[in-house]
Amino acid sequence: MEHVFNYLIFPGFLFTAFAGILASWIDRKVTARVQWRVGPPFLQPLYDIVKLLGKETVIPRACSRFTFLLSPVFGLAAVTAVSTIVWKTMLWQNRGFAGDLIVVVYLLMIPSIALIVGGFASKNPIASLGASREMKLMLADELPFLIAVMVPVVQSNGAIKLDQLIAYQHTHGMVVGSISGVLALIVVIITTQAKLTLVPFDIPEAETEIMGGLEVEYSGTPLAIIKLTRMMMLFTLPMFLVLLFWGGVSFQGWSILWSILKYVFFLVLIVLIRNTNPRLRIDQAVKFLWGPVTFIGIAAVVLALMGK
């Protein structure tokens, strides 16, 4: 019963959805300010979701209905699970299970996979193009991401449980406090950009080039689910980074403010990167992620093994 409550309400679906909506508003507002605009009103992302829920769902004749409609739900479920695990370990001690770090890393892949499956199922050539690009991008960003995630694990002597990682950081100082930590954080922020498919890695969507790519055939409720998944990712992934590299959050007294600031720092950094870069081609992206970024990641792991 407690698990159901945790998954559906706090800190699972409902909480993450609202936090994601807030994060998405910050994203759009900062973007607007960077472009010297006023930007959308406070509840704009919520209006978007409610509107999409109220609209007709068009299902293309050629597509396979079942896969097409179900795959967004899998993405949403995966993000919710990640958020639940991450928040439970941060809020209460000893709630994790052995190896939950690995589970979280795997679950973070599922939204992309779900989108790929949905894109192929819609049988739209543009969606297929987007799906194939997303697949390549996933292959490219997973490798440096995993290597960089190894750094906190190495530093804390092989802890693969999230609350051990937090406990280690509380006693030995933050992971970002070391050289290897800083390098790993740079790698992780770049790959986060790719995981969230934001500029410069919005190659699978590329509004101006392939018209939304993967989502081109989606409308109504499934589209709302996809958008919501994306907003929740925007909240969950930086939170996960805060946990891994910056000692997590805590809610006692004034540290609440500091915790929120940590998250907002990551979010604004991501938004600023997205607003000051042009889009890469897919081959450039793969070369970049497998070349310099992976190299920095390996260097970070080596430094961490040397205890730096």
Added chain:
Amino acid sequence: MGIKLKALTKSLWVYHLSTGSCNNCDIEILDCLTPRFDLERFGIVLVGSPRHADALLVTGNMTIKSMERAKEVYEQMPKPGVVIAIGTCALNHGVFSGSYVMPKTVDEVLPVDIYIPGCPPKPEGIIAGVAKLLALVKEKA
């Protein structure tokens, strides 16, 4: 007013459909999205696929070739949705009236909800038109 309709008026995603315009109206539409006018203040966003759209911005003469395509795009737009005809061409062919390649006007092909005249209409005009349409929707509901 239902919550669905309220959300719709607060977040109108527009799809831009040119049916044979001289491209000037299209440029004025894009002007509405620039920092100077910033339609995102009202939740209006330009989308790339008619499946995501709540409003079709139709510009141009509706040539014979584009008649069928325009109908198809309209049917692809999930309902409820609105059609906005922009520019004198879309209203009554304007300077091109009498041409043999355009037997019908936009409103004879698509159910137009609001007309915005001008050759081309100013961005202020387009914004005023959309605001009137939203007021109309709110009144009817």
